[in-house]
Each structure stands twice: as structure tokens, then as C-alpha cells.
Amino acid sequence: MTNTQITLIQLDNYGPWTVTPEPRREVDLQTMQSRLYADLSQLFGNRDGYVFFSRFDNMIAVTNGLDTDDHALIQESVANRYPVTISLSVAVDPAPIAALGTATDQLQDAGSAQDKDRRSILRGDPLADADRTNDDLHIAHFDVNDATGQYTDELNEFDTFINIEQGYAELMRYMRRAHDSLSFFVGGDNVIAVCTPLTTEEYEDAITHVREAVGVALKVGVGHGATAQDAGMDAKHALEACRHDGRDVVIND
Numbered sequence: 001m002t003n004t005q006i007t008l009i010q011l012d013n014y015g016p017w018t019v020t021p022e023p024r025r026e027v028d029l030q031t032m033q034s035r036l037y038a039d040l041s042q043l044f045g046n047r048d049g050y051v052f053f054s055r056f057d058n059m060i061a062v063t064n065g066l067d068t069d070d071h072a073l074i075q076e077s078v079a080n081r082y083p084v085t086i087s088l089s090v091a092v093d094p095a096p097i098a099a100l101g102t103a104t105d106q107l108q109d110a111g112s113a114q115d116k117d118r119r120s121i122l123r124g125d126p127l128a129d130a131d132r133t134n135d136d137l138h139i140a141h142f143d144v145n146d147a148t149g150q151y152t153d154e155l156n157e158f159d160t161f162i163n164i165e166q167g168y169a170e171l172m173r174y175m176r177r178a179h180d181s182l183s184f185f186v187g188g189d190n191v192i193a194v195c196t197p198l199t200t201e202e203y204e205d206a207i208t209h210v211r212e213a214v215g216v217a218l219k220v221g222v223g224h225g226a227t228a229q230d231a232g233m234d235a236k237h238a239l240e241a242c243r244h245d246g247r248d249v250v251i252n253d
């Protein structure tokens with residue numbers, strides 16, 4: 001059974017900050033958001049977690065192996081270095097979408113994202129060390145087949161982007177609806193999904209669905225582990241096996 005630990009990261013009162021005392025320069029907001037994502041990726045990543053940027057003002061992290069003290073330290077580090085604070089809410093569930101649901105409820109119970117008095121909230125219970133196993137996380141690394149030959153070397157960058165994003169949009173909806181899983185675009189032609197345990201046939205169905213819906217051909221490598229880093233690296237090796245063997249789906253044992 002999987003036990004996905006999700007941390008919802010929310011910038012506190014960010015909407016009002018972006019327009020106070022008057023609208024801030026967009027380039028400054030973009031720079032701040034991407035630097036904060038980079039720092040969070042490193043702060044969580046140094047402890048073997050993964051952070052996905054989702055909407056930048058809200059981010060979703062896979063944090064198996066991080067305890068409450070780790071979260072508090074990350075929160076403090078951001079508060080000391082940025083003009084905004086972050087709230088963090090942690091939850092664990094066999095289904096990734098349910099873990100995110102609980103994390104969201106906990107944060108919403110503490111107040112609105114735009115409540116000026118709700119700052120630096122830290123809620124929720126990480127997975128106890130004694131309960132951790134290397135089957136806790138299943139990560140699937142999806143990749144578009146021959147994105148370079150099909151798109152990058154053929155189309156302009158915007159039309160390439162549309163094709164890749166259409167594939168991503170179809171996949172993220174399918175995996176969420178059919179399998180309670182969370183899928184994130186991570187750049188290039190890559191999508192990383194945090195999944196429930198699925199069979200080869202279920203992954204083949206997901207790939208077939210995306211190809212039939214939007215004409216984007218995918219392959220996927222699947223790994224597991226006690227942390228996002230372990231499961232994610234295992235998935236990358238499985239994806240290399242796909243490339244080597246010409247298979248669409250490889251699931252590592």
C-alpha cells in the first residue's frame with residue numbers, strides 16, 4: 001500500500017501584496033516567484049522531497065521523509081529571505097489526491113489565502129518513521145515519444161508548446177479522475193505523476209487515452225521508494241529501459 005505524504009505550500013496574502021501600494025512590476029513578481037520555487041526545490045530536495053510549481057502562488061510538494069521540524073526550518077528560511085511568508089500543510093494518505101485534499105482542508109480551516117492575519121501556518125502530521133517503507137511512493141515519469149523529431153525540430157516553439165501542453169492537460173485529468181493521482185509538467189516534454197500502484201495495462205490505457213484524445217504519444221517509466229528522490233530516480237531508470245527496449249511502459253519491481 002502506498003502512503004503518499006503531500007505538503008501544500010501557499011504564499012500568504014500574496015494577491016494583495018502584488019498590488020500594494022500599487023501594482024508591482026510583473027518582471028519582479030516573475031523573478032521572485034521563480035527564485036522562491038528554486039529555493040524550495042533545493043530546501044525540500046536536500047531532504048529528498050520533490051516540489052512542483054503548479055501555480056507558483058500555491059505549490060505541491062511530495063515530502064515523505066520530512067518531519068515537522070524540517071518543515072518549520074524551511075518556513076523560517078523563506079521568512080528570513082523573502083518579502084512574503086509561506087504556510088505549509090502536511091497530510092498522508094494512500095491516494096495522492098486524498099492527501100492533498102486533507103492538506104488543503106487543514107489550511108483552509110486556518111483562514112483564507114488572502115487573510116492578512118493568517119501567516120506562516122504549519123499544520124498536519126507527517127508519516128511516522130516507524131511506518132515508512134520503500135513502497136510508500138510510486139512515481140511515474142512520462143515522456144513524449146521523439147518530441148525533438150515530432151515537434152522541436154519541426155514547429156515553432158509556441159506550436160510545440162501547445163502540443164506538449166495538450167498532452168499534459170489530457171494526462172493530468174485522466175490520472176486524477178481514473179487513479180487519484182497527481183501529475184505535474186516539469187519542463188521539456190516531461191510529466192511526473194505521483195500515483196497509486198497501477199498495472200502495466202492501466203498505464204497503457206492512460207497512454208492510449210492521451211493519444212486518441214490529442215494525438216500525443218507518450219511512454220512511461222515507473223519507480224517506487226521511501227522518498228520522492230528514490231522513487232523518482234527509480235522511475236528515470238525505468239524510462240531509460242523504455243528507450244532501450246522500445247517499450248511504452250516499464251514498471252520497476
Ligand SMILES: Nc1nc2c(ncn2[C@@H]2O[C@H](COP(=O)(O)OP(=O)(O)OP(=O)(O)O)[C@@H](O)[C@H]2O)c(=O)[nH]1
Pocket residue numbers: 143144145146147148149186187188189190236243
Ligand atoms: N525535467 C526534465 N526534463 C527532461 C528530462 N529528460 C529530458 N527532458 C527535457 O525533454 C526534452 C526532450 O528530451 P527527450 O525526451 O530526451 O527527447 P525526445 O526527442 O523526446 O526523445 P525520446 O524521449 O528518446 O523519445 C529535453 O530537451 C529536456 O528539456 C528529465 O528527466 N527531466
